[in-house]
Amino acid sequence: MREPMLGIDRLIDRIDALDNPSVVGLDPSLSMMPEALAREMYAEYGETPRAVAEMFFLYNRAILDAVADVVPAVKPQIAMYERYGIDGLAAYVRTCEYAADKGLYVIGDIKRGDIASTAEAYAAHLAGAEIGSARVDLWREDAITVNPYFGTDGIEPFARACRETGKSVFVLVKTSNASSAELQDLEVEEVPANVALRGKSAMGDVARAFAGLANMPLYEQVANYVEVWGNDLVGERGYSAVGAVVGATHPEVGRALRRAHPRMFFLVPGYGAQGASARDLAGFFDAGGRGCIVNSSRGVIAAWQRSVDGETVTQPDAGRALDTVAAAARGAAQAMAAALRQAR
């Protein structure tokens, strides 16, 4: 029986077709909402989480309509919705659905992680939930981000979901923030004898992966684990459905990991508002210009707030607030695509 096409292959094909290795982070906040939109929603729903959720969805929908033929993927950050409780999360799901229905590859930036039995519950983000005789996809994500702190048994339920559905996970390896060094750069001496990789990742694979290695930063060790976790999920384009999150703010790390892990696809946050430039990204790509997708959130979705001349942003009129948001986002997404084409 032929396996279903892996989503990571579909993502790579979309990147190639659009000649654009970027993803738009859908991370709305109240401070981005045009005053006219906020006024309208507060008038309709009061100062409630529901009002914020409706703003966020309308805002996202306008952006999705504007960028769906420019970018291959979007990455809604669930925290920005979860902040507003159940209503906010409902807007997250509506956003994922709307994006998926437009053919966009949807990366749920949820950074979940727990011990095996609990990770299995979180894996419903990919595998769906079994209820009675049915299995239902309640989240509509094509991929999610996950946290490696628990080791193999906390990752295996997600990897199993990838095997079953063809979807993907991106494991945090080296994050874009300044404090990432505190844990992730700690020099580790060796893999201790009590490391017991369980499940289908055989000890032998791991021993081979680590033979002769010592004194490397923790994130390299984590990347070696990710390699093992994804070694049976490599798609037709040469990349595994188990990828890694590597921050654009660490260009040398990206270059080193790219060289060490030719089958590992990178999700790269930190471009734009977080400080990394297109030049910083060259090392994240393989020789063919593939192997990563670069995220920008505020730089695209809040582009309407950037005043060209440094003056206070003029609030758009009520009738065309979302048109203004959408046009600015489309322009910023196109500019980012052009910059990345140069970089790779």
Place this chain on the structure above:
Amino acid sequence: MREPMLGIDRLIDRIDALDNPSVVGLDPSLSMMPEALAREMYAEYGETPRAVAEMFFLYNRAILDAVADVVPAVKPQIAMYERYGIDGLAAYVRTCEYAADKGLYVIGDIKRGDIASTAEAYAAHLAGAEIGSARVDLWREDAITVNPYFGTDGIEPFARACRETGKSVFVLVKTSNASSAELQDLEVEEVPANVALRGKSAMGDVARAFAGLANMPLYEQVANYVEVWGNDLVGERGYSAVGAVVGATHPEVGRALRRAHPRMFFLVPGYGAQGASARDLAGFFDAGGRGCIVNSSRGVIAAWQRSVDGETVTQPDAGRALDTVAAAARGAAQAMAAALRQAR
């Protein structure tokens, strides 16, 4: 101005008053639901997430009514609800609300974590969400669990929320699962020079915390960070509102961390169904028998499924299914309390 009483003090007082350092994990799954309850909810709502959510809430409510005068705290595991999408999460919130209204200390086991700006959004679990002129508490948790992989800037928004509200966080240090060793036990050589602890945790504190230390497992390093993160949040009972998750399955780790960190309160999972016994727990307590709270989930909430004589569990009649669940949970919670009284 007098600060509000820290929640960690209230928790310790409740533990003392009930002479019971345990917390009931509210981690429902479909396999625990009495057939009569499932049949009734499927009949009313169809085979839908809503039906599962209603089952979970009714199940939890029965248990909460039965144990509220036995245990000081409950720990709903959000993954078990998130598995069923928005409806499931609504049952999580209703469970937190119901427990909080009964005076129970509610530990949301959400294991969130991200870079600073995103962690700030997750911190709304504790701080509430600002909407218009109001701040609303949408989750009703007294404490949450968080992941340390991002370092200080990913923790600071949660610590700030603790300062503002008196609530608590428990940072993952050493988790209860077998694979925890893969990252958490890696020997780290030293804190590298590029570690830049930011925010209000001064570099000086950290330098002092680490002076002379080398070659320790990663989890010890994380515990040292947790110490710094919580050093300005120590309550009247001598424990900090920034605590640690330390698995009961690692008795020696618990003993060593207890000795090294006298102000660090431990949330201890892994008792019962995960294999640890009361004897394993002695080292987690301080000399006065305080300093930790031990979680049991399945051992309490699925106690009704344990057949005394090893026979197939008899499904309770429709009319009294939840009474059976509640009585068994109360009995198991009392038995656990008795076992822990011996241990400490």
